[in-house]
Structure formats: C-alpha cells, structure tokens
Amino acid sequence: MVKGTTVFGRLWKGPFGTYLIVVVAYAIFQVLASAGSLPSVIVGLLPTICAYISATISLNLVVGISGELSLGHAGFMSVGAYTGIVAATCYSAVIDIPWLVFILAMLTGAVFAAIAGFVVGVPVMRLSGDYLAIVTLAFGEIIKNIMNNLYVGLDDAGLHFSFSSAQDLHMTNGNIIINGPQGAVGVEQLSTFFGGFILVLVTLAVVLNLIRSRSGRAIMAVRDNSIAAESVGINTTKYRLMAFVVASALAGMAGLMYAMNYNAVVPVRFDYNASILILVYVVLGGIGNIRGSIISATVLVVLPEVLRFMSEYRMLIYAIVLIAVMVLPNVPAVQRFLDYIQDKIPFFRSRDEVPGDVTEGAE
C-alpha cells in the first residue's frame, strides 16, 4: 500500500495533523511539568512559548500567505499587551473570575491591535516589497515610542491618560497601570500554560480556516500575481489589508499572553529586535509553512534557555544553530539523508497545509 493514502495519512496532511501536534505536545509538556521533570525555567517559559508560537503563526499569515515583508509585528503585540493589561485591571474590579477577566482582556487587546493594524495598514497597503518593509518598521518604532510615553492610571473616577508624566494623571487614589518607560507594573500574572495552549489553537483555527476560505484563496492569488488577481476581479487592497488586520489582532493576543506572564513589562520589549526575532522564527520554520512556525518558535525560544549553562558562549551557539538550519538543508549529503528519512518514516513526510500545493490535488 502506498504510504500517505490512508485515511490517517490524508488527515495528517491537513489541518487536523497540525492540531494533533499541538494537542500532543501540550499533553507531553503538561505531564512533564506536573511530574517535575522539567527545569523550573522552562515551566515558567511555557506561556511565553505559546505567545511566540501565536505571534509567529500570525506573522506567517502576513509574510508567507499574503507575501508582504512586515518588520513591525512586535508593535501590534505591544498594543495588544498594554490595552489588554489596562482592560484586565478594569475588568478585575468588577469581575471576580480570573480566567473570564483574562479572556475579556484578550478580546479587548485583539480589538485594539486590529484597529492599530487597520490604521497602519491603510497607508502601508499602497506599498509593496522593500518600501512596505521600511514603513512597517517605522510604524513598529512609532508604536513603541507612543507606549514609552504613555501613562495610564485607574482610580475611583475612572481611567486617566497622559503623555507627559505620572503626575499629570492627577490621581487622588488608585494605582498607575502603565508608567511610561517603566511600562506596565504590578501586572497580574494571568497567563497560564493552558491559556497559552488555547491561544495557539485559536490562532491556528483562525489562520488555517482563513487560508482555506475564499478570502484566503484571494489573498494567495494577490501574492502570486497581483495583476492577474485584479483582472479576475479581486480587490487586491482589501484582501491584503484583511490578512494584515487579522494578523495584527492575533499578534495583540500573543502580546498580552506574553506580557501577563511577567509582573512588569517595559515597552522596549516590543522593539525592532522583537519583530526581527519573530521574523527569524517564521523564516526558519519555512515561509508559508504554519506547522514549521510552531516548531521553530518552540525550539528557538527554548534553545537560549537550555544553552544558559554555556554563559557567554550561549548566543554564539544560538547563532551557529540558526546558520546551520539555513545552510544544512542545501548540502547534498544532508538532502539525501532527509529524503531517506522522509521515505522511511511517514511522520516526516507531511507537507504544509497551504492550498495550491501539488499534494492537495487528489481531494
């Protein structure tokens, strides 16, 4: 029997396989964590890993599926994180259930990040290629600088905002939620591994369903050939913007998941370097390959922690690993080895679930 033509083989190649990987990985990590077999550093990092996976998948929607090089993804994480933290503080004053507060804060963060994505996207979508990359980079920095100067406080009179200093909030009682360059202080650590797991599933559901929908086809058609797409009646700006806004909303949720795993988050956490880091995860996982994004984000978030025992050589090894991942698949001997493995073990033979792939033709 030809491998990969079984019912499971077909399911494995589709979104089902991707969900299965996430569920199994969650189960394994959860069991290991409960059994105390994981180092405490890694256990604390689990929600962060989930946040990075979501951020990577959402950036892959822009870079891989829509084909635009965006260098400002961390900016949208920042918007989601800070609006979400403010929202969580307000909600927890009236709601007593932490997970409900967290979910509502997530949705609020997503809405604000989507608005930011729309505001940035409308002018940016007039551009493409290098120009789009430069402008998204600039918008990422603008968002960071806005957050650096933002002061938000909550007291009995409600929310207070200022762009100059904490004194200008004119608060009589209550606390400061966001304190300019010091960022959010005294954050409730609402992020949990289970929450992160759900976030990854939600992100996957949104992105995979979008890719397989009529709109997803249109987004990929614009990527492949924008003139042909326009000539068959696709509103190219609308669909590019749709991908960008959806990705921004998901990044906002990822940002909040990341931020609420720590009790203080400074705005410079979401700077240019953070955007590039996520882009590195996307590229190493494979542009347009959603499953690859999950794996590369997990490995590359964990790697620097695992290498911590090497102290100052840590980032050197990290860099070497990055270069090796890029170069090795193009070495003929390694290629033969990978072909051999893919031939023998069906697990490694999966293709990504992007329609348009030749393997999909049989459906």
Next chain:
Amino acid sequence: MAMLSVEDLNVYYGSIHALKGISFDVNEGEIVTLIGANGAGKSTTLNTIAGLLRPRTGDIAYEGESLVHVPAHKVVEKAIALCPEGRRIFLNMTVRENLEMGAFSRGGDAADETMEKVFQRFPRLKERINQSGGTLSGGEQQMLAMGRALMSQPRLLMLDEPSMGLAPILVDEIFDIIKSLHETGTTILLVEQNARMALKVADRAYVLETGNVTMSGSADALAEDDRVRQAYLGG
C-alpha cells in the same frame, strides 16, 4: 451605439506620454484588433480599459457608462474580462483553482457549470485539472489564462498577445478558439503582434503607432493596404 467606445484617451507613465489621444469603437458581436509594433501602446490601451491604469484625460464608455473611475475589480463585474499579456496564471494553484479564481467576481456559485463549458472548449485543461499551473506548457498556460477569463462569463473579452511565445501549430489552435468564441456571441478586442493572423480573424482593425491610431478600417481592407503590408505583414 457601440458597445465600447474609447474617446481621445491620454495615458502617461510618469512623464512618458504612452497614449496620445486614441479613439476607437467596438460594436457588439465584433472582433476588433489593435495591431502595431512594440511600444505602440496596445497593451496600455487594454490595461486602461480594464482599470489597471488610469487615463489622464479622455473617456471610456461601455454600454453608455463611463469606466474611467471604475476600479479594476469592478470592471470585471461589468462582464469585461482581460486575459493579460504573458498569461499571468497562478503558478502555485492547480488548473481547477485557477479557473475557480476566474469566477471570483461571480461569488463562485455556478462555477462548475461554466467550468464544464470551458473544458469543452479546452479539453486539454480537463486532463490537467489537478496539475499546478506552473507545470503546464506555454500553450496550455495560454489556454488556462483564456479559460480563466471566460470563467467570469464576459460579454467583452480582451485578449493581450494570446499568440506570444507559442509554436505555430499552437497559434493556429488559439486563433481557432478565438473564432469559435466569436461565433458563440462573445465580443472580442484583440491585441496582437502577429498582424497576419489577427487581420484574418478580425472584422475591423486599428493600427497603433507610438500612441496614435494611424489607420483604421475593415480587417480585409487593411490586410490589402500597401503600407500595412510593408510595415506589419512583411511585404
């Protein structure tokens, strides 16, 4: 009244004056061809009608309605389809997916029925239905591009250099298809460098030279004209 009527159209690429006030008509049920050398403005004309380019001045009237401010994706909804130069199919999508994209403006409903009609015209595409566009030969890609344009059920089909880069036997095949499309009532605006073939199938023709219409008339008469013979038909 003409189905499509182009009036004094001026199009610029930056400071380059590409179309210098051209005017022409296409009547319902006709095949009209624009012939001319490289850079004469033939493709520019089609792209402007399709809404991919904006004219600086002039008017494009389609069934009495101006297309000048209609965006490209709305032009398709008016049953005008452009089959662009160089085929421009979606290389990563299968033949079926390419054709489905062609029906995008119609919301994808009833696409199967139209696809069956396209397959009757292009049986080769049906054999390749699950193959990705990038693996097709040049002739098959041209058929796919035409099939995709037909999926929007156009009343006016604009073909930009359909014979470009094809072997002579395939050129004949493509022109046979153009003739049969015409017989089933589709109005065709054809841009060609292969003036001999274009004049053979067309009812009327316009000769474009550096952004101007220099000659026009029935295709048969132009094919007999000495200047046209010398410049475009090789004497």
